[in-house]
Amino acid sequence: MAQLDILLDVYETLLEAIANGTPLQEFKAAVTEKLETAWGRSISGRVELIFRNATQTSYNRGRWRQITDPDVLAVRPFLMFDAILDARTSPICNALSQPKPVTLPASDAFWLSHQPPLHHNCRSSLRSLTEAQAKRRGLTESTPTTAPQAGFGGVDPEWQPDPSHYPPKP
Numbered sequence: 001m002a003q004l005d006i007l008l009d010v011y012e013t014l015l016e017a018i019a020n021g022t023p024l025q026e027f028k029a030a031v032t033e034k035l036e037t038a039w040g041r042s043i044s045g046r047v048e049l050i051f052r053n054a055t056q057t058s059y060n061r062g063r064w065r066q067i068t069d070p071d072v073l074a075v076r077p078f079l080m081f082d083a084i085l086d087a088r089t090s091p092i093c094n095a096l097s098q099p100k101p102v103t104l105p106a107s108d109a110f111w112l113s114h115q116p117p118l119h120h121n122c123r124s125s126l127r128s129l130t131e132a133q134a135k136r137r138g139l140t141e142s143t144p145t146t147a148p149q150a151g152f153g154g155v156d157p158e159w160q161p162d163p164s165h166y167p168p169k170p
Contacts, residue, residue, distance in 0.1 A: 003038060006034055006035065006038045009031075009034065010031045010034065010035065010050075013027065013030050013031055014027070014031075014050070014051070014054050017030075017051070017055075018054060018055055018058045024048060024051050024052075027047070027051050028047050028048065028051070031047060032047050035047065049120060049121065052121055053117060053120060053121070053122075056116070056117045056122060056123070057117055059125070060115060060116045060117060060125055060126070061115075063125055063126060064115055064126070064155060066128075067079065067106065067126060067128040068106065072128060073106055075130060076106075076128035076129055076130055077105060077106050077107070077130075077131060078103060078104065078105055078106060078128070078129040078130070078131060078133070078134035078139075079103070079104060079105075079106045079108075079111055079126045079127065079128055079129070080101050080102070080103040080126065080127045080128075080129055080134070080137065081093075081096045081097060081101045081102040081103075081114070081116075081124065081126060082101060082124060082125050082126060082127045083096065083097040083101070083123070083124040084123045084124065085097060085098075088121075088123075090118075090119055090121075090122065092118050092119050092122075092146055092147075092148060092149065093118060093119075093122065093123075093124045095144065095146040096114070096118075096124075096144060096146055100137065100138055101137070102114075102140045102144055103129065103134050103137050103138065103139050103140050104139065104140050104143075106128070108143070110143050110144070111126070111155070112154070112155050113147075113148065113153050113154060114148060114153050115153055115154060115155045116153075117152055117153075118148035118149060118152050118153050119148060119149035119152055120149065120152075122152070
């Protein structure tokens with residue numbers, strides 16, 4: 001029960017941090033001692049992972065709501081996977097970005113299982129594109145088979161846009 005109380009306290013602190021734009025260092029200062037006392041070991045890296053995963057998930061859920069808004073879809077009906085390509089890029093995000101980023105209609109079912117974050121410490125996002133931008137970049141011809149890490153990649157079940165909002169497929 002004590003563990004659950006601490007978990008709920010950390011969760012509430014995390015929600016407040018996201019809502020208020022609290023920096024990582026302030027979040028760590030607020031929760032690290034509680035968690036280390038409860039778990040009996042140093043967990044500094046784990047606190048950062050929790051914070052980064054939660055903030056990226058929150059950011060990407062908000063982004064998903066924006067890009068699937070019917071008014072946005074009417075003018076920007078395509079999505080492109082947008083990964084940060086550097087030495088830290090994961091094999092998952094690299095596969096969805098190389099040789100070119102996955103670019104599909106927003107209505108493609110692929111996006112319902114490939115909504116960033118796709119793994120721990122994922123830094124990727126989705127970018128909405130006009131039809132002309134998508135065609136210039138090149139549409140993805142076959143749906144990629146690269147899967148997100150277990151527990152990642154799904155769309156918030158509370159926000160499933162109405163399929164009638166999507167423009168017809170080209």
